[in-house]
Amino acid sequence: MPAGGTVSRIRTTVTRRRVIKRGTAGLAVLLLAGGLAACGSASGASGSAGSITLYSGQHEQTTQSLVTAFEQKTGIQVNVRYNDEDSFADEIIAEKSHPVADVFYTENSPVLEYLQNQGLLAPVDSSTLAKTPSAYNSPQGDWAGVSARVSVLIYNPSLISESQLPTSVLQLANPKYKGQLAFAAGETDFQPIVTSVARAYGDAKAATWLEGIKANAGSHIYPDNETIADEVNRGAVAFGVVNQYYWYRMQAELGASNVHSKITYFAPHDPGYVVDVSGAAILKSSKNQADAQKFLAFLVSKQGQEIIAHSISYEYPLDDGVTTTAPETPFADLQPYPISIAELGDGSSAISLLRQAGLL
Amino acid sequence: MPSGLLALSILVAAVLLVPLAFLLVEAAGAGVGQVASLINRQLTEQLLWNTIRLSVVVTALCAVIGTGTAWLTERTNLPGRRVWAVLLVVPLAIPDFVVSFGWASISTDVSGFRGAVLVMTLSVYPLVYLPVAASFRNADPTQEEVARGLGAGRIKTFFRITLGQAKVAILGGCLLVVMVMLAEYGAFNILGYQTFTTEIFTEFQQLFDIASACALSLVLVALSLLVLGADALGRRRGRVSRASRTAQRAMPLHRLGLWTVPVLVLLCLLVGLALGVPVGSAAYWWAQGTNQPFQGTSLLSATGYTAAYSACAAALATAMALPVAILAVRRGGRVAHLVERSTYLVLAMPGLVIALSLSYFSNRYGDGIGYQSAPMLVVAYAIMFFPLALVGVRTSVAQAPAGLEDVARSLGQRRLAVFWRVTRPLVTPGLTAAFCLVFLSAVTELTATLILVPTGVQTLATQFWNYQQNLAYGQAAPFALLMIAIAAVPSYVLGRFFDRRTLTAPKLWRRRNS
Secondary structure, three states: OOOHHHHHHHHHHHHHHHHHHHHHHHHHHHHHHHHHHHHHHOOOOOOOOOEEEEEEOOOHHHHHHHHHHHHHHHOOEEEEEEOOHHHHHHHHHHOOOOOOOOEEEOOOHHHHHHHHHOOOEEOOOHHHHOOOOHHHOOOOOOEEEEEEEEEEEEEOOOOOOHHHOOOOHHHHHOHHHOOOEEEOOOOOOOHHHHHHHHHHHOHHHHHHHHHHHHHHHOOOEOOOHHHHHHHHHHOOOOEEEEEHHHHHHHHHHHOHHHOOOEEEOOOOOOOOOOEEEEEEEEEOOOOOHHHHHHHHHHHHOHHHHHHHHHOOOOOEEOOOOOOOOOOOOOHHHOOOOOOOHHHHOOOHHHHHHHHHOOOO | OHHHHHHHHHHHHHHHOHHHHHHHHHHHOOOHHHHHHHHOOHHHHHHHHHHHHHHHHHHHHHHHHHHHHHHHHHHEOOOOHHHHHHHHHHHHHOOHHHHHHHHHHHOOOOOHHHHHHHHHHHHHOHHHHHHHHHHHHOOOHHHHHHHHHOOOOHHHHHHHHHHHHHHHHHHHHHHHHHHHHHOOOHHHHHHOOOOHHHHHHHHHHOOOOHHHHHHHHHHHHHHHHHHHHHHHHHHHHOOOOOOOHHHOOOOOOEOOHHHHHHHHHHHHHHHHHHHHHHHHHHHHHHHHOOOOOOOHHHHHHHHHHHHHHHHHHHHHHHHHHHHHHHHHHHHOOHHHHHHHHHHHHHHHOOHHHHHHHHHHHHHHOOOOOOOOOHHHHHHHHHHHOHHHHHHHHHHHHHHOOHHHHHHHHHOOOOHHHHHHHHHHHHHHHHHHHHHHHHHHHHHOOOHHHHHHOOOOOOOHHHHHHHHHHOOOHHHHHHHHHHHHHHHHHHHHHHHHHHHHHHHHHHHHHHHHOO
């Protein structure tokens, strides 16, 4: 006959197990219930009157301030999705039969040109297009330029001095920079530069140039400009080519004392000195055309451009009367290579060159 | 009913093969010539070699580390075993993008092939650790004793008996690791180490050439078929026989003695690298602070959504795995095994492919139903991580003695009652493990989420990505830390739940007879 103490200990163990079992089961049920409730309530955008769906390939901080101001001004609700602009292009094409997006806001123009060539964009109101210099809008009028960015060299002064940096973009392939160059082959911001070089020097020279870049970059091949900016700042690699706003954002985020890098431009009118346009477009299949047009109009309006000018996006607002408050070279003082939007195209020639060189 | 079970399993397998169907349909649209020229390029061959190289080396290292640590925590008197069991599992829950965050902050030397091997091994060795630990835990002690009694030395016993018993588990874990490595994309973001999947992503994203991208994905699928075939061959050679579970005694633990300190140092190093680096750097960035205001509400809502989606997906995947596992283990036979094996193919497909396949079919044939909605996201997760659930459930089903079910049947219980009253309690540990594993993986998923998440909803992973894209590391850090914290709970359950069962029963038995 087991002692009374043992029986009660067995009972306690059994009770404890039961409690744990029931507790776990209860928790699981609660979790599932909460999950189902959340799943149920969080289903897609309603598409009711007074709302549009925005696919934004632009940075969240820029987009969010614009969206909030627009909603307050017009009462039209904006449902935003964030992703890389290339993934969005795939999505927009994939959802052709049941389109969801109303407006597409990108960081670079080639993606918009690509969709335009596919016939997926609707014409933008001419009053909207008139707000910004026509050089920065779609030549066909299917998308509007909102802000601009310019290519710069970002470098770490402790690893390379300004005088040693290349002044011409062709020098990126110079063997003396071997192991010093950071490169993001897949970065959409770089493709306009490739197109520019090909236009200035011809495809054959561009191909050789890319091969030289590949050799110089070596193992410093990164997925995007953010990583390049970060790695240069950390001192992992000497320099790279990015868009100017990355550096200013990094400075705003980390504080001036934590920024160990600097930026400089290519020589004036060098093919590497490229102004690239970030624009927005309306999908032809959108069921909220009027509201979408209002959104685009807002983006290029004084208010929208002021938001961009004062925001932490540090891009250049394209409206003539608005200048950015950031301590960067004024837009009017820039001396970029004179290549037009139409010449920059949809980036396919740049991509095929990058592929040829084995970078993509 | 076996035919009902078969029907259910085939249904599950059909759902899992939707991505494959998408690949085939889309790839058919690509010209054979174009695809062939794509594959014949030097870059492609280089990337393919990179992928294979990475997979082989990482798998080998994970096999050693996973088995070694499993043996230490399950078969030796290592101090703090239970704590180690939890700490060793958590690295699985840390997303690639957080790991890169961590290593980039520490050292710029971690790069290229060596860096990729180091970081990937540290991330996925738990996939071997978990099944092998479970196997060691439930293994039969008598075989080792017989071997020792017959004169075999310690080392010989270890290699022939201990490892032999765990062979199926080790192979299963290695299979998971190889498949995960095939579809590996995060290594590129981490260390500039480009793999074949990098090229697939490029095709999808830079070139908008979905057809070619799908064709290239099929190459990965072909590779995984090869791997599955090799694994099947390996399995056929080994069979593990064991005494009935009810007659099991507690396994005597090896004493480490003088080895205790060196082993502890090694384990500290492992956990420090795998866990300490990412967590430490995230904590550092959080402490550094940011010039922007703290996003408390978005943190809370992102956590809620992440937990909800992951829990639903885990429950769904586990429920789907049950019929397939029971069919494969209880019924056996060619069809059952074929159905079971075919489900592993999803591991070789990147999350992007799975998300695109679901949206493709929804838009083409489903009238756009469910597109960018929570149920589709949950289904995508369940598909992506199904094999992880299957491994957990299968192990449990295999260990639940069929004899008990037969006894219940012979006593007049109907099949469903037998399942509920006999099978279910026996497989619950496996179900819990499956649930936890899928939950862990879903919490950190990014690429499929970005495509399928309902508009306006942010999960911890997508919000972290948003901030990281803006170089806003101070704001991103809390999200990373929360992701790891959420994952710690299932890791704890995974470690703890099993311990309780095997240790309590013998204790009771001993007490009653004292």
